[in-house]
Amino acid sequence: xxxxxxxxxxxxxxxxxxxxxxxxxxxxxxxxxxxxxxxxxxxxxxxxxxxxxxxxxxxxxxxxxxxxxxxxxxxxxxxxxxxxxxxxxxxxxxxxxxxxxxxxxxxxxxxxxxxxxxxxxxxxxxxxxxxxxxxxxxxxxxxxxxxxxxxxxxxxxxxxxxxxxxxxxxxxxxxxxxxxxxxxxxxxxxxxxxxxxxxxxxxxxxxxxxxxxxxxxxxxxxxxxxxxxxxxxxxxxxxxxxxxxxxxxxxxxxxxxxxxxxxxxxxxxxxxxxxxxxxxxxxxxxxxxxxxxxxxxxxxxxxxxxxxxxxxxxxxxxxxxxxxxxxxxxxxxxxxxxxxxxxxxxxxxxxxxxxxxxxxxxxxxxxxxxxxxxxxxxxxxxxxxxxxxxxxxxxxxxxxxxxxxxxxxxxxxxxxxxxxxxxxxxxxxxxxxxxxxxxxxxxxxxxxxxxxxxxxxxxxxxxxxxxxxxxxxxxxxx
RNA sequence: GGCUCGUUGGUCAAGCGGUUAAGACACUGGCCUCUCACGCCGGUAACAUGGGUUCGAUUCCCAUACGAGUCACCA
Numbered sequence: 001x002x003x004x005x006x007x008x009x010x011x012x013x014x015x016x017x018x019x020x021x022x023x024x025x026x027x028x029x030x031x032x033x034x035x036x037x038x039x040x041x042x043x044x045x046x047x048x049x050x051x052x053x054x055x056x057x058x059x060x061x062x063x064x065x066x067x068x069x070x071x072x073x074x075x076x077x078x079x080x081x082x083x084x085x086x087x088x089x090x091x092x093x094x095x096x097x098x099x100x101x102x103x104x105x106x107x108x109x110x111x112x113x114x115x116x117x118x119x120x121x122x123x124x125x126x127x128x129x130x131x132x133x134x135x136x137x138x139x140x141x142x143x144x145x146x147x148x149x150x151x152x153x154x155x156x157x158x159x160x161x162x163x164x165x166x167x168x169x170x171x172x173x174x175x176x177x178x179x180x181x182x183x184x185x186x187x188x189x190x191x192x193x194x195x196x197x198x199x200x201x202x203x204x205x206x207x208x209x210x211x212x213x214x215x216x217x218x219x220x221x222x223x224x225x226x227x228x229x230x231x232x233x234x235x236x237x238x239x240x241x242x243x244x245x246x247x248x249x250x251x252x253x254x255x256x257x258x259x260x261x262x263x264x265x266x267x268x269x270x271x272x273x274x275x276x277x278x279x280x281x282x283x284x285x286x287x288x289x290x291x292x293x294x295x296x297x298x299x300x301x302x303x304x305x306x307x308x309x310x311x312x313x314x315x316x317x318x319x320x321x322x323x324x325x326x327x328x329x330x331x332x333x334x335x336x337x338x339x340x341x342x343x344x345x346x347x348x349x350x351x352x353x354x355x356x357x358x359x360x361x362x363x364x365x366x367x368x369x370x371x372x373x374x375x376x377x378x379x380x381x382x383x384x385x386x387x388x389x390x391x392x393x394x395x396x397x398x399x400x401x402x403x404x405x406x407x408x409x410x411x412x413x414x415x416x417x418x419x420x421x422x423x424x425x426x427x428x429x430x431x432x433x434x435x436x437x438x439x440x441x442x443x444x445x446x447x448x449x450x451x452x453x454x455x456x457x458x459x460x461x462x463x464x465x466x467x468x469x470x471x472x473x474x475x476x477x478x
Numbered sequence: 479g480g481c482u483c484g485u486u487g488g489u490c491a492a493g494c495g496g497u498u499a500a501g502a503c504a505c506u507g508g509c510c511u512c513u514c515a516c517g518c519c520g521g522u523a524a525c526a527u528g529g530g531u532u533c534g535a536u537u538c539c540c541a542u543a544c545g546a547g548u549c550a551c552c553a
Binding site for chain 1 (some may be wrong): 483489491499508515516547550
């Protein structure tokens, strides 16, 4: 028995990667790879009206950035190509016509507008037209439709949802070939999945109710039906509290939007892996390779889940903390540089302060802008109950600090630290009473990344002194 | 509206006939601390409802309610 699992990711090139699609790709990849199988990328570009320029590139680059590399694709080829549906047109027509010959499909010459207003559908009107050949010759445009059974029901087994059954009379005679000669999604899908030896068809549960149509097609051809795995939908919360399929009105829903908001690709992937699936253990942080070894179809959930940006933030901050300081510096650098222009400022040190306190990269500029420009601040900031700081104590501390730093031999954390120890014991105050006004003077804000010593260190002697002098002036002219 | 599917805290979720109903996020109390954060220790909060089946139902079955999906020459 040489049974090799083959799954496929079959996006249509829309120009962006919806997060739900990415999750489908992830699961398809994991299902294949956890069983040593193949993961195929097929481009479903049969909708000629919605074609988007370099949309295919978005697909490649996204998959690449999250390490979901396909074994076969339009780009790298494979034994079952072509992998772009627009290049497989002839194949679909051939199969559709063979169905017509077998009496299982027929030409339908109705206009689109006619179809829409039709009450009882094409089953009654078009199935048995006698002048098809004549109309064909006259060049009248047509579609090819499949004859659906008029009674009975179609039953199928889904690996997630179990047994699903639908009455055949619910099903309209589905279009196989559109009037522009391109196949419909439903038809092309079945043909390609069969021709490409796909063993597990994985897709969102919005396809659950149209799956009987696929089965009827497999049956019409006499082909084996693949295993179906329908995935619960990813939902978004609406403003009024209701939920619906995650879409643009819920915020960033494409992979590239999320990345541009400062989320890390690994974090995004890890989070969406948990939307509709979970491992046996309580572990939450998984690399793609770890996922490969723990993933199992049985643990897929049936109920839809709401995309929670807060939880994504948490995953992202975990991934940020996992980075080495060099890796993080590289990631943070562009964000730091967009506010910090002063060349004397120690950027790696800023980066170090940032790593443990941000959940996404976009927060960086606003957090560190005070390093570049001292913001306007109210003198009242020097008063703080918790640290027992007031105008007089602040004035005293700042004066002593200004004098002390001008004598510092080497500008290091250790030396600065000792310097404040000395001041603290000299004037016999709480440490926080000493540190509070310094930090305010240096930053102009009550919340800062790092403490006073770290900020002092980064700012350097000259700029620090300038800022402390400014604070003293403020306090004196009060 | 017809059809299909779903329903455990605010959110993601474990559970697969007997549990003090896990864990995580969020929220929150405290500790640590030169602020905030990190870290550590705690806390609040859930089985939609009604019938069965059973010695016993969150778990199995059936209704009801609610929610979602789908009914295209879009995928």
